[in-house]
Amino acid sequence: MLLKASESEFFFDLLKQSVKTNLANSDLGYSYYFSDNKITLSKAKSKQDNFAVQDSCLSATVVDMEKLFGCVRQPENNPIKLQAGLVHHANGGVLILGLRSLLAQPIVWTKLKQMVVSQTFEWFSADDSHPLPLSIPTMPLDLRIILVGDRLSLAELQEFEPEFYSSSIYAEFESELSITDSQQFNAWMNYLQFISHQLALPKIAKSAFATIYKQATRYTGDQYYLPLSIEWIQSLLLNSSYFIENGEIDASAVCKAFEQKTWRENYLTERFHDEFFTNQIVIDTKTQVVGQINGLSVIEYPGYPKAIGEPTRLSCLVHFGDGELIDIERKTDLAGNIHSKGMMIMQAFIMSEFAINHQLPFSTSLVFEQSYNEIDGDSASLAGMCALISALSNQPIDQQLAVTGSVDQFGHVQSIGGVNEKIEGFFAVCQHQGLTGQQGVIIPASNQRHLSLSDEVIDAISSDKFSIWTVEHVADALYLLTGIPYKDENNISLYKLIHARMQSILMQDRKHEGWLSRWKKIAKSTNTQ
Structure with missing residues (x-):
């Protein structure tokens, strides 16, 4: 699944919670056993097994080869060790990944796509010059991937693999909510209360919403749209929480938070205005x-x-x-x-x-x-x-x-x-x-x-x-x-003034052309004589 949304840790946590409510518990996964320089694969018996499933849904905004696929370790004079990655811990469930990190590592993206499509995890060496010391059985892989990225990341993926869009599910997390009635505004207020609760912050007082609404419409640039942006709401609530006086995030706390924000960000604006104030x-x-x-x-x-x-x-x-x-x-x-x-x-x-x-x-x-x-x-x-x-x-x-x-x-x-x-x-x-x-x-x-x-x-x-x-x-x-109308049939107008000026110029031009034409005729007649 491709999801156009923010690649923030907080959003990933909320998305993970939402996805898990619709998932059944997955199998325990698998376990690798070592015996006489031979590795065998069997079903896991408990979550303590080395490759057991940890959760039905996991997420990561940033990944690398080892974090995603695990690795094979062979310490000096010690037996081989297999380290599990996210694909193993979420096997049978859903894995939410940041798209920007994957696009920066084309090899990681290619291997992940190959494994998910083939439903098989094959061990490989991160260094082609040093192959795996022994054969490791492949692991069955049943994994669904949600790739989260902004518009630019999705465009880059589309250019990199245009055919991928035809086989994936596309969706967008709306960044704004259209407000057409009071019910939608109430839903937005409840959404902010939910975010505040998730951040373990105090409740938002009703008196604060008028102030929040003004700043919200300034952020979206439209009085009929309110932001759903996790980052903007998180920043608003966290900054306001520093000015709480009566146990709630009230209008005073929100105003002080925005005053401080404006003061911090205003240096360049003030320097720019000085150019006008000093007549530069x-x-x-x-x-x-x-x-x-x-x-x-x-x-x-x-x-x-x-x-x-x-x-x-x-x-x-x-x-x-x-x-x-x-x-x-x-x-x-x-x-x-x-x-x-x-x-x-x-x-x-x-x-x-x-x-x-x-x-x-x-x-x-x-x-x-x-x-x-x-x-x-x-x-x-x-x-x-x-x-x-x-x-x-x-x-x-x-x-x-x-x-x-x-x-x-x-x-x-x-x-x-x-x-x-x-x-x-x-x-x-x-x-x-x-x-x-x-x-x-x-x-x-x-x-x-x-x-x-x-x-x-x-x-x-x-x-x-x-x-x-x-x-x-x-x-x-x-x-x-x-203070003058552009067009007015009965009074003076800008259109009439322009038209009169044009006629005056044209008449002068015609007089000039007439005098010049007569002079040319006289000169031609003189030359002929």
Whole structure:
């Protein structure tokens, strides 16, 4: 059986307990006897025999050749000794093994597979240059294997032995639980109480679950999914247990545990924010600028356990040209494929809106200011499109707002990842520069279910010092950013301003072409005479 799950000792213990409840007691196994330089095999009479079965289900996250198959020992001037391995101790039952360890030892995996399929254990020498000193009878083997690994390990196994998937049972231990009603939430609370009991920790107080729920949804990134991850729950309960005051894991203990966790992990985030606080990275949160917008992204550092929200200044300039959108990041090989795709989608929207009957009479350049590493993802395409339309219409964007979201070719806003980190990153900069009450973040409407913000941000929103707006179309975001509707038949609109500017450029171009054409005709006539 292939099981996609965590390779942790605690999970293996829980899985072993679950498997054993559905297994009947296996036979006692076998025993080897030594007599006159001859080894014979017989049925075991008790669990004290050298190759008797120890349990109906055994597990190991890490194995090697000796731990799994045992070995033949021949001490100097002493008789041969046979040492049993896990396959012997679990014979007739189930053996749970970590897949990562097996994949690192292809010979061990190959031998295990061969023995399980043939249902026979054959003794072998670990060193081919030193064969076994004497013949050892083979042992009947009746064993079922559960291989546990993450997605990467399973993919590696599939590449290594693609035919193995067709003959094995595949299953997944769900990492998240979808919450659609109170019964499922109650089941999740009972699950946490079960884990706490298994860890020999105090009971979780009912008052703690509201705090746990908030951190749980932040971990999953969705208000309607709660984690089943053994490691996350184990870490939560163990860390909270150090702050118990009344014999239970209550809300206070959970809050203190997360405060300590945040403090321990926050050094790199604080150093990163200092770059904004000291104006080493420039972010404007108070004025209005044409063709400039605050975008939002997240940075993930290798070896750092969490993502950091990063405000990014995007700027756009318009000049006379042939309709080209110059993505400076792409031109300098600092853009990934998904980013380039987002920019192309943005260009397609502009072309479909304004270049139906004629070519655009201008070109634009778009850049992420103070970006020195490769960027990827399409979450800045909404911000880029708003900056572009601002530059085309010559209307300023309110720098008190930041924008995140991807768009399609029709201007519909689509969800993005890391929404909480992005909001908190911009809030930190606004807070340092001084909250005006008009600052906030524009996010896709479909990301509303992913919100699980820090208490600091929630308090600022509650006191009307900071805001979050959700939008479904680029037109919604443009109205919030500029105060002018994108399209309006009866009043001034961004679309009309852009269209009027285009017509003005085209008319000037035609006048220029007309004057040039007349001059060429006069010059040609003079040459003919």
